[in-house]
Amino acid sequence: MAKYDVTVIGSGPGGYVAAIRCAQLGMKTAIIEKYPTLGGTCLNVGCIPSKALLDSSEHYHNAKHTFKEHGIDIPAPKVNIKQMIARKGDVVKANTDGINFLMKKNKIDVFEGVGSFETKNKITVTKADGKTESIDTDKIIIATGSKPSSLPFITIDKKRVITSTEALNLTEVPKHMIVVGGGVIGLELGSVYARLGAEVSVVEYMDSIIPTMDKTLGKELLKVLKKEGMKFYLSHKVKEVSAKGKTVTLKADDAKGKELVLEGDYCLVSVGRKPYTEGLGLDKVGIKTDDRGRIEVDNHLQTKVAGVYAIGDVIKGAMLAHKAEEEGVFVAETMAGQKPHVDYNLIPGVVYTWPEVAAVGKTEEQLKEEGVEYKVGSFPMRALGRSRASMDLDGLVKVIADKNTDEILGVHMIGARAADMIAEAVVAMEFRASAEDVSRISHAHPTYTEAIKEACLAATDNRPLHM
Ligand code: FAD
Numbered sequence: 073m074a075k076y077d078v079t080v081i082g083s084g085p086g087g088y089v090a091a092i093r094c095a096q097l098g099m100k101t102a103i104i105e106k107y108p109t110l111g112g113t114c115l116n117v118g119c120i121p122s123k124a125l126l127d128s129s130e131h132y133h134n135a136k137h138t139f140k141e142h143g144i145d146i147p148a149p150k151v152n153i154k155q156m157i158a159r160k161g162d163v164v165k166a167n168t169d170g171i172n173f174l175m176k177k178n179k180i181d182v183f184e185g186v187g188s189f190e191t192k193n194k195i196t197v198t199k200a201d202g203k204t205e206s207i208d209t210d211k212i213i214i215a216t217g218s219k220p221s222s223l224p225f226i227t228i229d230k231k232r233v234i235t236s237t238e239a240l241n242l243t244e245v246p247k248h249m250i251v252v253g254g255g256v257i258g259l260e261l262g263s264v265y266a267r268l269g270a271e272v273s274v275v276e277y278m279d280s281i282i283p284t285m286d287k288t289l290g291k292e293l294l295k296v297l298k299k300e301g302m303k304f305y306l307s308h309k310v311k312e313v314s315a316k317g318k319t320v321t322l323k324a325d326d327a328k329g330k331e332l333v334l335e336g337d338y339c340l341v342s343v344g345r346k347p348y349t350e351g352l353g354l355d356k357v358g359i360k361t362d363d364r365g366r367i368e369v370d371n372h373l374q375t376k377v378a379g380v381y382a383i384g385d386v387i388k389g390a391m392l393a394h395k396a397e398e399e400g401v402f403v404a405e406t407m408a409g410q411k412p413h414v415d416y417n418l419i420p421g422v423v424y425t426w427p428e429v430a431a432v433g434k435t436e437e438q439l440k441e442e443g444v445e446y447k448v449g450s451f452p453m454r455a456l457g458r459s460r461a462s463m464d465l466d467g468l469v470k471v472i473a474d475k476n477t478d479e480i481l482g483v484h485m486i487g488a489r490a491a492d493m494i495a496e497a498v499v500a501m502e503f504r505a506s507a508e509d510v511s512r513i514s515h516a517h518p519t520y521t522e523a524i525k526e527a528c529l530a531a532t533d534n535r536p537l538h539m
């Protein structure tokens with residue numbers, strides 16, 4: 073029987089990163105994955121394939137709408153969805169192959185099959201053909217991630233009523249895609265198909281899209297996506313989704329009880345994800361889940377059972393790949409006797425629409441609730457030379473700083489390449505910079521990042537230079 077210092081269950085960004093860090097620290101490490109490819113949700117049906125399709129659809133959108141103004145005349149471009157999906161598949165394969173390479177390089181043994189607890193030191197791996205093998209292990213990291221959730225009255229038939237997994241593999245551009253949920257997945261995948269020519273209608277329960285982010289961002293993104301033709305039904309409670317043949321019908325009530333009926337050919341249900349613990353046999357070792365199905369852990373990410381840890385989407389916190397990765401490193405280093413730290417306030421959030429949305433730290437709404445005195449500096453992207461050059465005029469950077477100390481408490485942005493720009497705000501906040509500190513740093517000209525400097529100038533002293 074195989075014997076390991078650490079066994080990781082699940083090979084997503086939490087699990088495979090934890091395994092690498094354990095191996096780097098000298099632990100004999102195994103990883104168990106139930107699917108034939110490594111990388112979990114993120115690499116197979118999440119971050120990577122969605123970004124591949126976002127990039128492809130953006131190229132098409134630009135070829136159709138902005139090339140002419142740039143002085144590039146081409147025949148009317150056409151969508152070849154089969155090729156687009158095939159390229160996405162190649163991107164996924166390159167990434168998952170990369171994880172195989174990393175496992176070999178770090179001498180991590182990979183077991184394919186469903187991992188379940190026999191005891192806190194013994195895991196059974198059940199392969200697709202029903203054969204089993206046992207692993208003896210000193211410590212265990214549960215990194216089994218999450219699955220799409222739905223609403224009790226919706227049947228996901230995976231053909232017409234679909235989740236993100238199927239939406240990443242469509243063989244045609246929908247005529248009318250109805251999206252339930254105006255969160256990250258709904259807006260990213262809604263954008264993909266809207267750019268490719270589908271009519272897209274988003275039905276959201278709350279009164280804004282991306283409702284958990286700073287309200288300014290949702291408002292601004294709504295304006296831009298509406299301009300691009302997406303339709304939004306906010307404050308609508310969905311009560312029925314049914315499919316008949318190729319037609320999907322959605323019924324919802326607005327805040328005043330007025331009924332909305334939409335008909336489309338696809339309905340994407342994107343109302344969040346739920347932690348995945350099926351088949352793990354948690355009851356055999358007495359590990360508990362909370363009321364939302366998340367594995368309970370302490371501040372060291374250890375479960376109630378000594379030596380068994382859990383990380384990523386299967387525990388509390390943001391369901392983000394980089395959060396799972398940080399926790400993977402944290403647990404490996406904790407096991408090795410080190411004293412690592414994860415600052416959850418500084419885990420950035422990004423929505424890969426165009427313009428992109430990115431944020432770190434506290435929102436204005438949170439600071440109000442906490443009674444913190446703050447000041448705000450904003451700067452519009454359209455005032456930048458760089459934005460005019462690329463015609464990416466939408467968006468803004470909003471910096472929130474402590475009213476008394478000027479320390480940056482939150483940075484919220486929407487604009488071209490915001491996903492990359494947010495790193496500057498994370499670094500600044502990690503080093504507890506004041507808005508004035510950042511405003512005195514030279515920012516290359518012309519770049520989109522000048523908006524961060526200008527917003528900091530606005531926050532410090534209300535003295536932006538280019539407004
Ligand atoms: P997962 O990636 O879910 O991996 C868990 C793995 O465990 C899976 O491979 C599963 O098969 C395996 N497993 C489960 N149970 C067992 C078992 N008993 N035995 C063996 N194996 C098991 N996040 C971002 O940060 N940026 C993005 O751009 C982004 N885009 C996304 C787009 C979409 C469409 C979706 C759906 C998600 C996106 N996410 C994004 C979220 C991100 O994918 C997750 O936060 C991340 O994958 C969580 O990592 P994890 O390691 O906790 O779990």
Ligand code: NAD
Pocket residue numbers: 223252253254255256257258260275276277278281282283308309310342343344345390391392421422423424
């Ligand atoms: P989400 O939580 O981002 O959005 C779900 C939306 O559905 C919310 O706006 C919510 O108000 C709405 N909703 C809930 N119930 C509803 C109902 N009955 N009717 C109408 N609307 C309803 O969830 P998601 O978009 O499904 O994404 C799941 C997870 O995956 C997220 O936690 C996210 O962190 C992660 N993810 C991240 C990225 C990224 O980092 N770029 C991309 C995709 C997914």
